[in-house]
Amino acid sequence: MKQYAYYPGCSLESLATSYNLSTLEVAQKLGVDLKEIKDWNCCGATAYFPVDELLAHTLVARNLALAEKDGLSDFVAPCSACYKNAYFTNSYLKKDADLAEHINYALEADGLHVNGTMKIRHLIEVFIEDVGLDEIEKKITHPLKGLRVAPYYGCQLLRPRKDHENVENPQFFENLLSALGAESLDYPSKTRCCGGSLIVTNRKAALDMVQILLQDAVNRKADVIATTCPMCNVNLEVYQNQVNREFGTQYSIPVMYFTQLMGVALGIKPGKLGIGKELVSGEPVLAFAY
Amino acid sequence: MDTELSFNDEIANVMYATHGNPIKDCLQCGTCSGTCPAVEFMDHTPRVIIGLIRAGYKDEVLASNTFWSCASCYHCSVRCPAGIDIADMMYALKRYSMWKGQHQEGLIGPVFSESFVKMIVNSGRSFEPLLAPTYIFKNGPQGLVQEAQTATGLMLKGRMPLLPKKIKGLKKFQNMVRRIIPIGEPS
Amino acid sequence: MTNNTFEPTIIGFTCNWCSYRAADLAGTSRMKYAPNVRLIRMMCSGRLDPTFVLRALSGGADGVMITGCHPGECHYIEQNYKALRRFLLLRRVLTGLGIEPERVKLVWASAAEGARFASETTMFVEEIRKLGPLNWGKSSDQSTDNWSPITDNSPKEALA
Amino acid sequence: MSEKIGVYVCHCGTNIAGTVDVKGVAEWAAEHLKHRGVVIGREYKFMCSSLGQELVEKDIKELGLTRVIVAACSPHLHEKTFRTACKNAGLNPYLCEMVSIREQVSWVHTDKVAATEKSKAAISGGVERVIHNEPLEPIQVPIHADTLVVGGGIAGIQAALEIADAGYHVCLVEREPSIGGHMAQFDKTFPTLDCAACILTPKMVEIGSHPNITLLTWSEVEKVDGYVGNFKATIRKKASYVNTDTCTGCGICWEKCPKKVVDDVYEAGLGIRKAIYRPFAQAVPKYPVMDVENCTYFKNGKCKACQLFCPTEPNSINFEQKDEILEIQAGNIILATGYDLFDAKRIPQYGYGKLPNVFTSLEFERMCNAAGPTEGRVVLRDMKTAPKSVVIVHCVGSRDENYNKYCSSICCMQSLKFAHLVMERTGAEVYNCYIDIRTPSKDYEEFYKRVLEEGGHFIRGKVAEVTDSARLPEEEGKLIVQVEDTLIGKQRRIPVDMVILSAGIEPRHDAKEVGKLFGIACGASGWYTEKHPKLDPVATMTEGIYIAGCVQGPKDIPASVAQGAAAAARVLGKIQQGVIALEPIKASINETQCSGCRICNGLCPFNAIAFIEDDKVSSINPALCQGCGTCVAACPAGAISGTGFSDQQIIAQIDGLLLKNLEEPVAA
Amino acid sequence: MTTKPKFTMYWAASCGGCEIAVLNTHEKILDVDANFDVVFWPVAMDAKYKDVEAMEDGSILLTLFNGGIRNDENEHIAKLLRQKSKILVSFGSCACEGCIPGLANLSPVDEIVHTAFNTITTDNPNEIYPQTTYDVSEGELHIPKLFPILRPLDQVVDVDYYMPGCPPESHQIAAVIDLVIKVVKGEAELPPKGATIGVGDSTVCDECPRARNVKLIKEFTRIQDIAPVDPTLCILEQGIPCNGPATRSGCNARCPQAGAQCIGCYGPAEGVMDYGARLMTAFASVIDANTPEEIDHILDGIPDPTGQVYRFNLAGSLLKANREAWKRIDKRTQGE
Ligand SMILES: Cc1cc2nc3c(=O)[nH]c(=O)nc-3n(C[C@H](O)[C@H](O)[C@H](O)COP(=O)(O)OP(=O)(O)OC[C@H]3O[C@@H](n4cnc5c(N)ncnc54)[C@H](O)[C@@H]3O)c2cc1C
Ligand SMILES: Cc1cc2nc3c(=O)[nH]c(=O)nc-3n(C[C@H](O)[C@H](O)[C@H](O)COP(=O)(O)OP(=O)(O)OC[C@H]3O[C@@H](n4cnc5c(N)ncnc54)[C@H](O)[C@@H]3O)c2cc1C
Ligand code: SF4
Ligand code: SF4
Ligand code: SF4
Ligand code: SF4
Ligand code: SF4
Ligand code: SF4
Ligand code: SF4
Numbered sequence A: 001m002k003q004y005a006y007y008p009g010c011s012l013e014s015l016a017t018s019y020n021l022s023t024l025e026v027a028q029k030l031g032v033d034l035k036e037i038k039d040w041n042c043c044g045a046t047a048y049f050p051v052d053e054l055l056a057h058t059l060v061a062r063n064l065a066l067a068e069k070d071g072l073s074d075f076v077a078p079c080s081a082c083y084k085n086a087y088f089t090n091s092y093l094k095k096d097a098d099l100a101e102h103i104n105y106a107l108e109a110d111g112l113h114v115n116g117t118m119k120i121r122h123l124i125e126v127f128i129e130d131v132g133l134d135e136i137e138k139k140i141t142h143p144l145k146g147l148r149v150a151p152y153y154g155c156q157l158l159r160p161r162k163d164h165e166n167v168e169n170p171q172f173f174e175n176l177l178s179a180l181g182a183e184s185l186d187y188p189s190k191t192r193c194c195g196g197s198l199i200v201t202n203r204k205a206a207l208d209m210v211q212i213l214l215q216d217a218v219n220r221k222a223d224v225i226a227t228t229c230p231m232c233n234v235n236l237e238v239y240q241n242q243v244n245r246e247f248g249t250q251y252s253i254p255v256m257y258f259t260q261l262m263g264v265a266l267g268i269k270p271g272k273l274g275i276g277k278e279l280v281s282g283e284p285v286l287a288f289a290y
Numbered sequence B: 001m002d003t004e005l006s007f008n009d010e011i012a013n014v015m016y017a018t019h020g021n022p023i024k025d026c027l028q029c030g031t032c033s034g035t036c037p038a039v040e041f042m043d044h045t046p047r048v049i050i051g052l053i054r055a056g057y058k059d060e061v062l063a064s065n066t067f068w069s070c071a072s073c074y075h076c077s078v079r080c081p082a083g084i085d086i087a088d089m090m091y092a093l094k095r096y097s098m099w100k101g102q103h104q105e106g107l108i109g110p111v112f113s114e115s116f117v118k119m120i121v122n123s124g125r126s127f128e129p130l131l132a133p134t135y136i137f138k139n140g141p142q143g144l145v146q147e148a149q150t151a152t153g154l155m156l157k158g159r160m161p162l163l164p165k166k167i168k169g170l171k172k173f174q175n176m177v178r179r180i181i182p183i184g185e186p187s
Numbered sequence C: 001m002t003n004n005t006f007e008p009t010i011i012g013f014t015c016n017w018c019s020y021r022a023a024d025l026a027g028t029s030r031m032k033y034a035p036n037v038r039l040i041r042m043m044c045s046g047r048l049d050p051t052f053v054l055r056a057l058s059g060g061a062d063g064v065m066i067t068g069c070h071p072g073e074c075h076y077i078e079q080n081y082k083a084l085r086r087f088l089l090l091r092r093v094l095t096g097l098g099i100e101p102e103r104v105k106l107v108w109a110s111a112a113e114g115a116r117f118a119s120e121t122t123m124f125v126e127e128i129r130k131l132g133p134l135n136w137g138k139s140s141d142q143s144t145d146n147w148s149p150i151t152d153n154s155p156k157e158a159l160a
Numbered sequence D: 001m002s003e004k005i006g007v008y009v010c011h012c013g014t015n016i017a018g019t020v021d022v023k024g025v026a027e028w029a030a031e032h033l034k035h036r037g038v039v040i041g042r043e044y045k046f047m048c049s050s051l052g053q054e055l056v057e058k059d060i061k062e063l064g065l066t067r068v069i070v071a072a073c074s075p076h077l078h079e080k081t082f083r084t085a086c087k088n089a090g091l092n093p094y095l096c097e098m099v100s101i102r103e104q105v106s107w108v109h110t111d112k113v114a115a116t117e118k119s120k121a122a123i124s125g126g127v128e129r130v131i132h133n134e135p136l137e138p139i140q141v142p143i144h145a146d147t148l149v150v151g152g153g154i155a156g157i158q159a160a161l162e163i164a165d166a167g168y169h170v171c172l173v174e175r176e177p178s179i180g181g182h183m184a185q186f187d188k189t190f191p192t193l194d195c196a197a198c199i200l201t202p203k204m205v206e207i208g209s210h211p212n213i214t215l216l217t218w219s220e221v222e223k224v225d226g227y228v229g230n231f232k233a234t235i236r237k238k239a240s241y242v243n244t245d246t247c248t249g250c251g252i253c254w255e256k257c258p259k260k261v262v263d264d265v266y267e268a269g270l271g272i273r274k275a276i277y278r279p280f281a282q283a284v285p286k287y288p289v290m291d292v293e294n295c296t297y298f299k300n301g302k303c304k305a306c307q308l309f310c311p312t313e314p315n316s317i318n319f320e321q322k323d324e325i326l327e328i329q330a331g332n333i334i335l336a337t338g339y340d341l342f343d344a345k346r347i348p349q350y351g352y353g354k355l356p357n358v359f360t361s362l363e364f365e366r367m368c369n370a371a372g373p374t375e376g377r378v379v380l381r382d383m384k385t386a387p388k389s390v391v392i393v394h395c396v397g398s399r400d401e402n403y404n405k406y407c408s409s410i411c412c413m414q415s416l417k418f419a420h421l422v423m424e425r426t427g428a429e430v431y432n433c434y435i436d437i438r439t440p441s442k443d444y445e446e447f448y449k450r451v452l453e454e455g456g457h458f459i460r461g462k463v464a465e466v467t468d469s470a471r472l473p474e475e476e477g478k479l480i481v482q483v484e485d486t487l488i489g490k491q492r493r494i495p496v497d498m499v500i501l502s503a504g505i506e507p508r509h510d511a512k513e514v515g516k517l518f519g520i521a522c523g524a525s526g527w528y529t530e531k532h533p534k535l536d537p538v539a540t541m542t543e544g545i546y547i548a549g550c551v552q553g554p555k556d557i558p559a560s561v562a563q564g565a566a567a568a569a570r571v572l573g574k575i576q577q578g579v580i581a582l583e584p585i586k587a588s589i590n591e592t593q594c595s596g597c598r599i600c601n602g603l604c605p606f607n608a609i610a611f612i613e614d615d616k617v618s619s620i621n622p623a624l625c626q627g628c629g630t631c632v633a634a635c636p637a638g639a640i641s642g643t644g645f646s647d648q649q650i651i652a653q654i655d656g657l658l659l660k661n662l663e664e665p666v667a668a
Numbered sequence E: 001m002t003t004k005p006k007f008t009m010y011w012a013a014s015c016g017g018c019e020i021a022v023l024n025t026h027e028k029i030l031d032v033d034a035n036f037d038v039v040f041w042p043v044a045m046d047a048k049y050k051d052v053e054a055m056e057d058g059s060i061l062l063t064l065f066n067g068g069i070r071n072d073e074n075e076h077i078a079k080l081l082r083q084k085s086k087i088l089v090s091f092g093s094c095a096c097e098g099c100i101p102g103l104a105n106l107s108p109v110d111e112i113v114h115t116a117f118n119t120i121t122t123d124n125p126n127e128i129y130p131q132t133t134y135d136v137s138e139g140e141l142h143i144p145k146l147f148p149i150l151r152p153l154d155q156v157v158d159v160d161y162y163m164p165g166c167p168p169e170s171h172q173i174a175a176v177i178d179l180v181i182k183v184v185k186g187e188a189e190l191p192p193k194g195a196t197i198g199v200g201d202s203t204v205c206d207e208c209p210r211a212r213n214v215k216l217i218k219e220f221t222r223i224q225d226i227a228p229v230d231p232t233l234c235i236l237e238q239g240i241p242c243n244g245p246a247t248r249s250g251c252n253a254r255c256p257q258a259g260a261q262c263i264g265c266y267g268p269a270e271g272v273m274d275y276g277a278r279l280m281t282a283f284a285s286v287i288d289a290n291t292p293e294e295i296d297h298i299l300d301g302i303p304d305p306t307g308q309v310y311r312f313n314l315a316g317s318l319l320k321a322n323r324e325a326w327k328r329i330d331k332r333t334q335g336e
């Protein structure tokens, strides 16, 4: 069985514990062997590039170096921002010998060396490409019949795909949801940014961005918004009440990780998937499966 | 020979991995601005910022909140017909303004970035509760109340750990960081 | 080795349609570049016979610069790809002979890229300057009389 | 025989003499290259002047020079000049070589000493090379008087008519059932708004009836053999299942045909046709063709309605018809295969294919056409509602690193035309969103002005996206165009009923393969490469193959017509000459040395190399060989040699450049 | 007896295979004896260098010289035999182009000695190396001194004819001997000086019976890595680097006929300046790829490209030796 170097990232240890739980459950069910990278560090998210570019790349490179040391070929991140960071740093490492030299000089102090040989994957990619939709479909016990899902890709997941995929109107998430038996909606803002870290630094702007996403989902009569990233999830879910206060709206739309939806469809107990930890209850979604 | 760098070149110089980005190729077409989800909150649109950089309006650029309002969503970069990585340039402007210590008053972005960096250097991981106080007060008393409510809600759901995590090889990690930025000698 | 005074001698091969015209354009635009490259005009980079490179290197050149139209823009449709294939194999063989593969360089330059031609030339000259003289011409002095045989077969000293 | 070589070093005023010690170089050559055969080394102020040329001529006659070296500007400038001078003095022109010490020395170097040394080396290289030059004679090839024109758009039509009117025979091959190309799809043409059919139809009819033109529609060229003056093309005439000897084009068959098909070609997907069809009423020729992919009979073995109702005697429908393979001879070929429209689906954020009321330019053209699917009414996808507001998006897929980098050059004008037509036919508000308005031709700017006066809105900004996701009440049910109005610095969301995408134009999807068939190359953007972008825009690198119209690059109808005529003029010139002299720079194979390994066989892009099975050796057709030398460099047996750029010449030049000839006399 | 023209054959740096090939001409060897006075042939008869030195210049009619020039003894005899012979034939690949001994030019001489006398397989605990002079009770002993690189014969002395092959085919040798005998009898004329004799005028492919087409190679492999090799189709076309296209004909395509690729022992075709260059261009020409990555990937299938294209011809090539080997010479001539 193929082993993957698993990089959960900081959010999955705190705000997004349910993402971590559901990821591990689903992976196990589908026979995907995720081996957590030992002693990984924060990838710097979006907050590090404003300070020092080289340091930002080095932080990412350290995780890559740790993974390379394990002799695995695929680096898997469930967080889209971590994924994007890893992807870009990795590709620069390959292209730019000078940058690689600088980074390796720093890594040397930590007894590490990076080559840029890892294949950087997002979790959803591993499930769709390596496991395969047919395989997933076979294992489904509780199809999400009639569940109207807004597939929210967010922005960071798509950026590295500019080279090989339609980044403005991708379809892979929709295909996955269909495989789960759900009805995936034509969600116009599926690739629009959720505001990301602006939620900290420019609350007003971020809430505005979140509001558009929520409104579009409501317009399409979505039962749930499915996400692929802890940042998106937190912005859309945790801050719904603040959006309501700001805009005088009444949104109460569940937001779930795609792994949670997969877990439900695969018949894993909701509690094991971290369902119940939301501020906007995910209960209504379960009704479709059971 | 004129040895002074143009503002355009200065900015290009802080874009290392993308080799300065072809910001000179900008057509001023406005695709970036039309695309940007945060544009309403910027005092200058991304296109105008590029125009200002090229025209050498350094002070105007540094006084602008544009790059601190950028969410780094890279949507503009994907669409730009001139192949400019605008999002990367926004990062560069952030770096430049931090480096020069010159940015608009009252912005949370610079404070946030700095405290985030400190936190990572100190622990190797990020940790929300530790981070919060540095910026909450900036949102005013109302912001504090809202934040507290949200935080309590999360805590009750087990989504807010009480203690920060640290990585194990922290000493060596910090030595690594030291090779790039000065963070003081090991204690 | 100090090479402050070392002026490399480089043979450059150009194609009639693109790179030679690029060199012409560099001239008409009065761009300045290092004078160390001496050019030979061929109809196409596809004409490049590895023999030419070997002859140049064995005859005293310190480097060889091969230039042609960009891939996909060859005036003979696709012959520059053939040059590329030979070049890549030639570099491997040269490496086997202990010659730094960097001494042979392949540059694509269109007729409009005078500036590129000039800067690539200067860059190459600097790269070769860094590598130092190749000195093949002198070593391969054929007059056998000045050849001294190895007098002591003990490698201990020779390897020291 | 030892050669007598004259070396001439030019001052070019101060152009060369300013940086190179010209006198020193000339003297050096005379002295140090004496043992190599240099008998005279001269310097002169302007070698290309008539006095300079006379100098060379005089020396040839008086000193009996057998080789000449002129060290001056680039050979691309004056090689011809000095070779002609040699010829005038009775020396074979190919025994003269130029050495560039201006473009490659004096103009690019500043150090006088280094520049002088480099000049010496260059001359030394030239001298060694010229020793090995051989006298060459141009190859004379007779020109077949027929011409093959491929592609029956306006460019091909124009070219064919010019040549046919001059009294020579033309074979016009068109892939579709009718000639006319893209122009036949339009209603009005900018800037004068002539009716396209009115100006195009007479020309099409003329083609159909011209005694000097053989028209082969529904046909494609499959193979081209031979060379300039003597091409042989193999053409597949696809079965149309209609006997054109008896068919009168009455139209009963397609009226009765039960099978409707969406017409992706002529109607741009907006209209339908039948399985047996004539693309449009004015089609030339007038006969229908049967589309077997869609014909019910070919699919299910039942129907034959067309045959049943065909009124001619004998019946014109023939289900047994087979493709025909024709071979034609031609002296010259003109390629005028035009362009494809950029596929707007490649830019998903503009919503084409997803949002129904987003249209492409060609769809819009068809909509405006009185004979089109809406009979000229401008309406939404429901085919009835007229739009009240329309955005026209410029530069769709053009001027964009993500798609095509070039400007498609026609879409600005075409968008202005659209704006005019929308206003004229619906009175709707029209917004043109553009990066730059480019109207660089006669009466084009005036047309822009006219549209401005008519009340068209212009927004300078590239459209970021088109969406149906409403945020405001007035946006409900509309298409919202998101764009920055860069002139006033405002973000705009324009709610409209209809969006027209001015999709750019692209090389034909099969341009590369078709080019290969004819032995010509595509540039980086995919358009065929002309011999010279300014001075020889309709000729190609392959002698005898010309290009005209949009195959060469984006352009409008007037420019396409001009190129069609220009290509025709070039061909007529060739035909008039009767024979053509080819550059004698060619490769040839020594049969004794050739082992028949066939390594060279795949290398020639002009198919000049053939393998002779009987003798088990390869051989090169000199008329096809363009002299690139690739095979010469490739033959492992050393069996291929090239004139003008032989191994000996190049090796000698290398040695000369390295000044090896100074120290040890190279064995002659 | 004494009126018979004199014949000599000598081996310098070579394996001895050439001598065997001459003996392999079977009864032809008797013709040699019948028509020539064999005065010097160390492998076949006892003779002293002094005897040769005593001969008159030009008194030997025919010398077949095989082996490259690796040490000062080789050089001495080469010059001696040149001086004494009317016709000096560079015999076999070693003499013509360096052959396998010439591959040692890829290493400096001290490394060669080291490898020969002090590797794992050599039992030499005291690290004893041969010395050029050695004192014994009978006096001073000399062994020949090695040159820094091996040179083919014609880089040392003037050569009249070349007969390549590792070894030359016996039927070709027989033909050449016949020719010389005819010349001696006045029945034939010698070919022009400098000619390569006993060979064909094309390359091995010319004599190879295998079918061939336009070649497009997506992958190179070694012959042991593919099974089975199509016995009728050109080996190169099957992705195995065959040196046949660049190698002079004359061997009757022995190797390809026997199912193996040509390794190139007959050297370059007529007029070719650098054999390796011809092979490089041959292999590069059949590669069916346009991007550097793809091409490099295909080239990875030739693990030792230098050895592949210069197996027999390194010493006779334009560059002649590895740079390291040359560098040692530089040091030496600079008096280090
Ligand atoms: C929407 C739109 C509107 C326009 N409006 C105007 C206007 O108002 N005024 C104006 O001046 N210009 C206009 N143009 C530009 C105009 O269409 C072109 O300049 C003109 O059509 C070019 O003609 P052509 O003969 O080069 O190519 P085409 O018209 O493309 O003709 C090429 C012909 O070759 C045939 N062909 C292709 N491949 C083969 C093959 N392998 N073998 C045989 N036949 C083949 C095709 O079927 C076609 O008939 C417009 C363009 C567009 C896209
Ligand atoms: C400043 C400038 C820069 C340009 N740069 C470029 C460029 O970089 N690239 C490019 O492609 N184009 C360029 N152009 C455009 C270019 O100059 C024209 O396209 C081109 O010169 C037109 O050539 P022509 O033969 O039509 O006309 P002209 O060059 O004007 O030649 C007309 C000739 O006719 C002669 N003449 C006039 N009247 C009579 C008469 N009654 N009897 C006899 N002889 C007569 C004139 O003396 C003249 O010699 C440039 C134009 C300008 C103004
Ligand atoms: S999208 Fe690109 S070209 Fe257009 S204005 Fe923005 S940066 Fe400039
Ligand atoms: S990356 Fe920044 S500037 Fe670009 S679209 Fe996103 S938020 Fe706007
Ligand atoms: S020949 Fe060339 S270099 Fe000499 S004067 Fe004429 S243009 Fe100038
Ligand atoms: S046989 Fe085919 S073409 Fe004829 S009427 Fe029927 S469907 Fe139409
Ligand atoms: S013609 Fe106008 S619309 Fe078309 S690509 Fe050029 S600038 Fe854009
Ligand atoms: S490469 Fe040379 S030997 Fe081989 S077939 Fe061609 S010409 Fe003959
Ligand atoms: S020289 Fe070039 S064009 Fe001529 S036959 Fe050889 S490969 Fe073909």
Ligand code: SF4
Pocket: D597, E204, E205, E206, E208, E209, E210, E212, E233, E234, E235, E236, E237, E242, E243, E244, E245, E253, E256, E261, E262
């Ligand atoms: S390449 Fe080898 S196998 Fe192929 S024909 Fe030539 S000798 Fe025979």
